[in-house]
Amino acid sequence: MPTSGERSGAAPLPGALPPDPRASNAGEAEMAPGGAEGAPRGAEPAARSVRQRGGGDPVKALLHRHRELCERAVDPLEIAAGLEAHGITDRTAARFRHRDVFSLAEELYARSPHEASAAAAPTLVPAGPDAFRGFGYALLPGALACAAAAAGQAWAGAAAVAAVAAALVWPGRAAGGRFPYVAHLLAAAVAGWAAYRHGTALAVGLALAVAPGHLAAVAFAAGARARLDGSRALEDFADRARPLLLAAVALFTGAAAASAVLAGTPLPMAVPLALLLFLTRLLLRHGAHRAPVCAGLVLALVPVPAAALAAAAGLLVHAVLALARASAHARP
Numbered sequence: 001m002p003t004s005g006e007r008s009g010a011a012p013l014p015g016a017l018p019p020d021p022r023a024s025n026a027g028e029a030e031m032a033p034g035g036a037e038g039a040p041r042g043a044e045p046a047a048r049s050v051r052q053r054g055g056g057d058p059v060k061a062l063l064h065r066h067r068e069l070c071e072r073a074v075d076p077l078e079i080a081a082g083l084e085a086h087g088i089t090d091r092t093a094a095r096f097r098h099r100d101v102f103s104l105a106e107e108l109y110a111r112s113p114h115e116a117s118a119a120a121a122p123t124l125v126p127a128g129p130d131a132f133r134g135f136g137y138a139l140l141p142g143a144l145a146c147a148a149a150a151a152g153q154a155w156a157g158a159a160a161v162a163a164v165a166a167a168l169v170w171p172g173r174a175a176g177g178r179f180p181y182v183a184h185l186l187a188a189a190v191a192g193w194a195a196y197r198h199g200t201a202l203a204v205g206l207a208l209a210v211a212p213g214h215l216a217a218v219a220f221a222a223g224a225r226a227r228l229d230g231s232r233a234l235e236d237f238a239d240r241a242r243p244l245l246l247a248a249v250a251l252f253t254g255a256a257a258a259s260a261v262l263a264g265t266p267l268p269m270a271v272p273l274a275l276l277l278f279l280t281r282l283l284l285r286h287g288a289h290r291a292p293v294c295a296g297l298v299l300a301l302v303p304v305p306a307a308a309l310a311a312a313a314g315l316l317v318h319a320v321l322a323l324a325r326a327s328a329h330a331r332p
Contacts, residue, residue: 058096063108070112077326080105080234085327102233131218134170138214141167142259145207149200157195160203164191164277167210171217171285183290186297187280193301194273194308202270205256205263209274212255217282220248224329231326238324245323249316252278272308276300279315286329288322 063070069082080102090100098104141163148156165188169181195203223244231237253275260270276296283293293315300311322328 059104059107059111062096062104063111066108067112070108073109073112075229076102076105076109077228077231077234077237079108081228081326081329084234084325100233134218135211135214137170138167138211141207141210142204145204149204157200157203158192160200160207161188161191161195164188164203164206164210167214168277168281168284171281183280183284183293183297186294186301187277190273190297190300190308191277194269197303198265198269201263201265202273205260205265205270206274206277208259208263209252209256209278212259213252213274213278213281216248216252216255216278217285219251220244220282221285221329224323228326228329234326237326241324241329242320245320248282249275249278249319268305269308272312273300276308276312276315279312279319283315283319283322286323288318288328292318 066079066082066086070079073079073082083101083105088101088104093099093101093104096104098107141160144163145156145160148159153159165184168184168187191203191206194206224241227240227244228237231240253271256271256274256278257267259274260267263270280293280297284290296311296315296318299314300308
């Protein structure tokens with residue numbers, strides 16, 4: 001009698017565990033009510049319909065459920081990142097008779113049709129007009145703040161704060177959910193409160209740090225995407241992404257210190273705030289959960305000297321965990 005893999009027309013892939021005839025539908029039957037671990041309960045009707053359509057081939061049911069993801073993916077890791085974003089873990093993959101999510105993604109990729117153009121390897125292209133335009137926008141906050149401060153304008157600090165807050169919105173992508181701009185408003189409150197307490201020079205220093213922060217964020221995003229394309233497992237990507245993130249943070253910290261020196265503001269006040277805003281930009285840009293970001297910004301509003309440093313340290317821990325996930329860098 002043919003196995004489920006033979007009925008679907010695909011040979012078993014390396015890494016797949018031997019089929020168990022007694023568990024023909026065990027993969028979907030044992031899944032959480034949401035259809036995958038960590039999935040919302042509202043997905044239960046969809047999971048039930050997928051199980052009915054899948055019959056005795058649970059991988060085929062999963063393929064039907066994520067058909068669009070599997071067909072537009074350029075490699076198995078793209079599918080693994082999407083499954084990870086939907087809450088499917090290695091434990092869930094074991095119920096589909098695979099050792100991990102990546103092995104499951106390899107089978108889904110092999111059993112999905114792909115256009116010939118999608119299989120082409122990515123190539124490096126020169127920076128286009130959008131890249132130069134983005135860098136030009138990143139230079140505006142520092143230029144505006146310096147010009148207003150040099151002219152002795154009373155609104156120089158407020159202008160610098162507004163420019164810094166606007167720079168957090170420019171990258172575009174943000175985490176979903178209700179009230180999407182709460183984090184941006186809290187960031188503006190943090191910068192404004194710091195400028196009110198410590199003077200215009202601090203706001204100018206934060207504005208000067210926007211441009212190097214933009215370059216560090218762009219370099220991190222490009223490097224993470226390249227490592228995603230070259231990795232062979234989710235753990236492999238995480239091991240490569242974490243040092244890249246820490247290097248970007250270290251590079252920006254040095255640039256923020258230089259900006260503070262140019263603005264004439266003390267380093268212990270300016271650098272933690274700049275690092276907090278930089279991490280906020282990274283996390284919002286890559287679609288991380290907004291609750292930890294908002295919590296860190298609220299902590300920075302506490303009128304205690306070490307509050308900003310503690311908030312930046314906590315947000316760094318969250319960034320190391322969130323930005324090491326392949327789903328944070330998958331193609332939209």
